[in-house]
Amino acid sequence: MRSVLVTGGAGFIGSNFIRHVLCEETIDRLVNLDALTYAGNLENLADCADDSRYCFVHGNICDRELVEKLFVEYAFDTVVNFAAESHVDRSITSPEIAFTTNALGTQTLLEAAKRFWKVDPSNKFSRDYREGVRFLQVSTDEVYGALGSTGTFRETTPLSPNSPYSASKAAADLMVGAYHRTFGFPANITRCSNNYGPYQFPEKLIPLLICNAQNNKPLPVYGDGLQVRDWIHVQDHCRAICAVLKNGQPGEVYNIGGDNGERTNLEIVHLILRKLGKPESLIIHIKDRPGHDRRYAIDHTKITRELHWKPQISFEEGIYRTIQWYMENSAWVERIMMGDYQIYCAEMYGSEIV
Ligand code: NAD
Ligand code: DAU
Numbered sequence: 392m393r394s395v396l397v398t399g400g401a402g403f404i405g406s407n408f409i410r411h412v413l414c415e416e417t418i419d420r421l422v423n424l425d426a427l428t429y430a431g432n433l434e435n436l437a438d439c440a441d442d443s444r445y446c447f448v449h450g451n452i453c454d455r456e457l458v459e460k461l462f463v464e465y466a467f468d469t470v471v472n473f474a475a476e477s478h479v480d481r482s483i484t485s486p487e488i489a490f491t492t493n494a495l496g497t498q499t500l501l502e503a504a505k506r507f508w509k510v511d512p513s514n515k516f517s518r519d520y521r522e523g524v525r526f527l528q529v530s531t532d533e534v535y536g537a538l539g540s541t542g543t544f545r546e547t548t549p550l551s552p553n554s555p556y557s558a559s560k561a562a563a564d565l566m567v568g569a570y571h572r573t574f575g576f577p578a579n580i581t582r583c584s585n586n587y588g589p590y591q592f593p594e595k596l597i598p599l600l601i602c603n604a605q606n607n608k609p610l611p612v613y614g615d616g617l618q619v620r621d622w623i624h625v626q627d628h629c630r631a632i633c634a635v636l637k638n639g640q641p642g643e644v645y646n647i648g649g650d651n652g653e654r655t656n657l658e659i660v661h662l663i664l665r666k667l668g669k670p671e672s673l674i675i676h677i678k679d680r681p682g683h684d685r686r687y688a689i690d691h692t693k694i695t696r697e698l699h700w701k702p703q704i705s706f707e708e709g710i711y712r713t714i715q716w717y718m719e720n721s722a723w724v725e726r727i728m729m730g731d732y733q734i735y736c737a738e739m740y741g742s743e744i745v
Contacts, residue, residue, distance in 0.1 A: 392416070392418055392468055392469040392523075392525070392636060393418060393419045393420070393468055393469075394418070394419055394420040394422075394465050394466055394467045394468055394469070395412065395418055395420065395421045395422070395467065395468075395469040395470075395471065396422050396424060396461065396462075396465070396467040396469070396470045396471070397409055397412075397421060397422070397423050397424070397471050397473065398423075398424045398425065398452050398470070398471070398472050398473055398474035398496075398500065399424075399425055399431070399452075399472070399473035399474030399475060400423030400424070400425055400436070400447075400473065401423065401425040401427060401431035401432055401433055401435055401436065401447075402425070402430050402431055402432075402435075402473060402474075402477070402592070403430070403435075403477075403586065403588075403590050403591040403592060403595075403625065404473055404529070404586055404625055404628060404629070405423070405425070405473035405474075406432075406435035406436050406590050407588065407589065407590060407625045407626065407628075407629050408471065408473065408629045408632060409421060409423060409436060409439060409445070410436070410438070410439055411626065411629040411630070411633070412629075412633070413439055413442055413444065413445060415633070416633065418444060419444060420444055420446070420465055421444055421445050421446070422446050422447075422448055422461060422465055422467070423436070423445070423446070423447045423448065424448045424450055424452065424457075424458075424461065424474070425447070425448075425449065425450075425474065426449070426450065426451045426452070426474070426492075427449060428476070429592075429730075429731060429732075429735075430477065430478075430592045432590075432592075432727070433447065434723060434726070435590045448461065451492075451496070452472070452474045452492065452496035452497070452499055452500055453491060453492065453495055453496045453499050454499075455499050455502070455503065458499055458500060458503045459503050459506070459507075462503055462504070462506075462507040463507075466507075467504075467507075468521070468523055468524045468525070469524070469525050469526075469527070469636060470500060470504055470525075470526045470527065471527045471529065471632065471636070472497060472500055472526070472527065472528050472529055473529045474492065474496060475489075475492055475493050475496075475529075475560070476488050476489040476492050476493060476556065476559075477556070478556070478594060478595070479533070479554045479556045479557070479680065480594075480680065480739065481556075482554055482555040482556035482559070483554060483555060483556075483680070483681060483682075486555035486559075489555050489556050489559045490555065490558075490559045490562070492559075493556070493559035493560050493562070493563055494559045494562040494563050494566070497528065497563035497566060497567065498563075498566050500526070501526065501566060501567065501570050501576065501578075504524075504526050504576070505570065505574055505576055508520045508521050508524045508576075508577075509521075518574065518575030519575075520575070520576070520577055524577055525577050525578070525579065525636055525639075525641075526567070526576065526577065526578040526579070527578070527579050527580075527581065527632060527635060527636055527639075528563060528564065528567045528578060528579070528580045528581070529581055529583070529632065530560055530563070530564050530580050530581060530582045530583075531557065531560050531582055531583060532544055532582050532583065532584045532621065532646070532648070532687050532689050533552060533553075533554070533556065533557035533560065533684065533687070534550045534552050534557055534560050534561040534564055534582060535548045535549075535550060535551060535552075535582075535687075536550070536551030536552060536553055536557075536684065537553060537684035537685045537686060537687070538685070538686045538687060538688055539685070539686065540686065542688070543688040543689060543690040544582075544646060544687065544688065544689050544690060545646065545690045545692075545693075546582075546643075546644045546645070546646055546693055550564070550565070553682045553684055554682055554684075557684075564580050564582075564644075567580055568580070568642075571641065571642040572642070577641040577642075578641065578642065579635050579636075579639040579640075579641070579642070579643055579644070579645065580643075580644045580645070581631065581632060581635055581644075581645050581646075581647055582644060582645070582646050582647065582689075583623060583628050583631070583646075583647040583648070583689075584620065584621035584622065584623050584647070584648045584649055584687055584689045585620040585621060585622050585623065585649075585687070586622075586623055586624070586625045586628050587622055587623075587624065587625065587709065587710070587713055588624050588625035588626060588709065588712075588713055588716075589625070589712075589713065589716040589720070590723075591625070592727070593724060593727060593728075593732070594732070594735060594736075594739075596620075596656065596659065597622075597659065597663070597710075597713065598713075598717060598724075599611075600659065600660055600663045601663055601667070601713070601714055601717045602717060602724055602728075603673070604663055604664055604667045604669045604673060605667060605717070605718070605721075607669070607673065608673070609673055609674070609675045610660055610663075610664070610673050610674050610675065611675055611677045611740050612656060612657060612660060612674060612675065612676050612677065613656070613676075613677060613678070613679045613680045613683060614676070614678075614679030614680075614683065615657075615676070615679075616655060616656045616657035616660065616676065617655045617656070617657060617685075618655065618656050618683060618684070618685055618686065619653050619654065619655055619656075619685070619686040619687065619688070620654070620656070620687055621648050621649055621651065621687050621688050621689050622649050622651050622654065622659075622706055622709075623647065623648060623649030623651070623702055624649070624702070624704035624709035624712075624713075626704060627647075627649065627702040627703060627704055628647055630700060630703075631645070631647040631694060631700050634694065634698040634699070634700040635694070635698065637698075638697075638698050639698065640697075645691075645693060645694040645698070646689050646690060646691045646693060646694065647689065647691055647694060647700075648688070648689025648690070648691040648702070649689075649702050649706070650691075650701070650702050651702075651705070651706040652706075653686075653688065654706070657674075660674055662710065663710070663714070666710070666711070666714055667714065677740065
């Protein structure tokens with residue numbers, strides 16, 4: 392990869408990925424196309440802004456004209472699509488926004504890349520693409536739906552999404568698959584489990600717990616809190632994406648998981664309270680998320696066997712580092728808290744948590 396388009400790079404995983412690529416990979420150009428929604432924050436990339444290989448473009452992945460203009464200007468050979476409405480709770484409030492960005496936005500990117508990468512774009516039957524081009528769709532384990540008390544998600548598990556968020560991500564995955572099979576388009580899909588780490592917007596579970604506990608605010612637990620997630624440190628996810636970009640077989644899907652054992656949300660809450668020395672009386676159980684998936688567990692045998700990737704950061708080490716990061720970056724958190732975040736929390740949880 393020489394000229395890379397990263398979409399949604401001002402968000403949590405995208406910003407960690409850009410930093411990782413600029414430090415670890417040989418590239419000439421990296422363009423970050425981001426609409427700067429509530430979740431996009433250029434502060435996340437302040438240390439990369441002066442890198443001559445890096446360029447930020449404020450725009451929407453649904454804007455076909457803009458996307459095509461960028462392809463002409465930068466001759467991308469690689470696209471990594473992180474841009475999304477990534478929060479399940481917000482997708483329940485506003486399904487249309489999630490569908491527009493996650494499904495239609497992905498299709499806009501696919502179409503532009505197909506057009507610019509085809510050796511003969513005027514021939515609709517041609518399946519020849521420029522040497523070395525690759526589109527990577529960053530998807531999620533949520534497209535598989537929910538597991539019972541046993542079993543794991545494999546790449547062959549049928550898609551069965553339950554929330555507007557996961558349904559819109561599944562729609563995008565199906566379109567990526569269709570572009571590969573119909574047009575021979577060189578794409579991969581990665582499906583990763585729950586990420587945590589630096590720069591995660593504090594409405595997602597782990598940063599929300601850390602920030603609230605630090606400020607002696609209540610920790611909201613949906614329902615009984617016995618839902619299970621497969622946590623992975625964001626840096627392990629970024630390394631996995633690079634492994635797929637380098638050696639993934641075109642058209643293949645790769646699951647990415649954290650190997651961190653099964654942990655309920657309540658176990659995570661107790662662990663963070665213990666690490667911060669805060670009382671359990673801060674925990675409050677609130678009404679459950681509608682359609683809440685009970686359990687996720689990823690089988691990542693395929694990427695480990697074929698691409699020699701496996702997670703390197705244990706949950707104990709990762710959560711310690713993450714808590715440290717939020718403690719050392721309280722100004723970053725405070726600037727977010729000063730914005731619309733308060734309004735979101737009041738609407739989501741009621742005034743007791745704000
Ligand atoms: P995030 O919400 O932190 O960031 C999303 C970014 O996309 C923001 O910078 C936002 O401004 C940008 N964006 C939103 N709509 C856009 C649009 N229409 N055009 C351009 N930019 C737009 O999300 P995240 O947690 O970093 O997730 C990134 C990707 O990884 C998403 O596709 C998500 O589905 C996937 N994913 C996330 C997780 C997780 O645990 N967070 C796990 C697996 C997969
Ligand atoms: O599995 C991958 C997915 O992980 C990604 O595709 C999504 O983009 C990402 O947001 C994440 O989705 P979740 O819904 O699992 O993450 P969230 O942090 O919102 O919630 C994690 C668990 O914690 C979930 O069971 C809901 C619960 N929860 C969450 C919040 C915000 C609570 O109990 N209380 C809360 O206040």
